[in-house]
Amino acid sequence: MSKYLVAIALLAALPASAQGAERHWYLDVHRFTPSLEGHFRGVSDGQPISVDLRDDLALGKDKTAPGFSLEYQGPRFGLEGSFDRQDYAGSNRVQRDITIEGQTFRFNTQVASRIQASNLSGSWTIRCLTWPQFWLGLDLGARVTTLKLEASGVNAFSGVNATANYKATLPIPQIGPSLGFTALDHRLVGRGFGHLLAFKGASYTHLGADLRYFPVSWLGLRVFADAERFRVPEGSIKDDLDITLDRTGAGFGLVLRF
């Protein structure tokens, strides 16, 4: 473990020659509206769960709260913290028995559901190789995704109402290469990253691209795309739980640079 930390420290020290590059803080307000698909199957927190977010619940985008991020980007490293939240809603007559938190919604039940997804991210970017307008680096960070699922349904045959609430918190390390560039005398700033994890058959992929244009030096527009893919087959991280989640979308925002 210690040798990995030493390697990271050396990587951080590499771009010392680039200390003449500009340092900036970025504060932005953005709107991000990704799709959300996936399923939970197995046992979670001691309770059976078997539900597909699209096929069973027909979840679609509902509301998006403004997201925020604060960044420092300097010649040797960058720091970033961000938060965003989305609401999804669906209403569907389920075509099979589904189970959430041990509550089974039988076939032919009209199930209304809502998911609130929130994401809190923090990342440290080490710029390993730098050129005047381009850099290559490594991201080290963490991202906590929280999903709150509410479902209620009335069975068409029995008329019985049932409700279920389920909350899953997924803290995910963010590790992987990143790159960036500036152009047009720092009016155009771009960045991309790929965060990849794999362990015992489970995998996590997070790809992103971010482009910012500053018509004036202190205020700019931001467009970005983000895709997350989370695969936890049964028997990988947890013996009795199979999770897949896909979250893909684009966003835009307003950025202050200082």
Add this chain to the structure above:
Amino acid sequence: MKAGLAIGSLGLLGLLACAGASGSASVNGTDPASIRNAPAGAALLIFLDLELIRPDQLQAGASADLAPGITYSGAGASATYTFDTRAANEGALTGTVTVTGPVAGGLPSYTEAFNLTVTTALAGGATQTWTYTGSQQVTLNGTSAKVSLGGAAPIRAAFTDSADPSSNKSYAFTPNLALDLGDPARVTLSGGWGLAGSNGDAITVSIAAGAPILWTPGCRQYPSGGSLALKLLSRSGNDAADAAFDQGCGKVKLNGATLGLGVN
């Protein structure tokens, strides 16, 4: 990069430790109207209304403690029972059951002709109405205390809603029941019944072999024991439900939700 991947693996181990889930779930039975209007609820309530007073009790004559609001006229093989009481769905049950036929060995063997109406007043002046028409054949099984309840023609149960005519429907109720009167303190009913819906749905209700519907002296109007399996055969798909009279007198549990019955 190897360092990153190694830390990534450690990170997923951390994920195993830190990932959390919590939640709650409940069966919410606070909407009785939803249960009463659903096919499974209707299958139960129709049965309970038509068997509000068991055949042996009808034959013996309605008593005040059994079902207040039921008056008796005539005698034995030809009698009319006039209802002004509460239905199982808590609506107003009015109308008549006319009994005709021979009496064999002091036990009933006759035809019950139903002409009953259940009216439920809704907010805004609207009404929901169930009408029961048709007959049930009650047949003594030899000299034993066992009686079969059935009929060559089903009893028609028709529902109308003045506020929502699109929900109007009807069922053909066909009982196939066997009543055991051997122990007056423990009258049991076995078998089942079927309902053919006007929309093409077919519902069958089976009384569990090991848990017959049970009447006891402490709860004479409604069963106080027994389990039922309800099955739906529908063009849109099949479904199933379970019911039990294990929640106390005047209550039935359907798919985990407790439904109160109209008690006089």
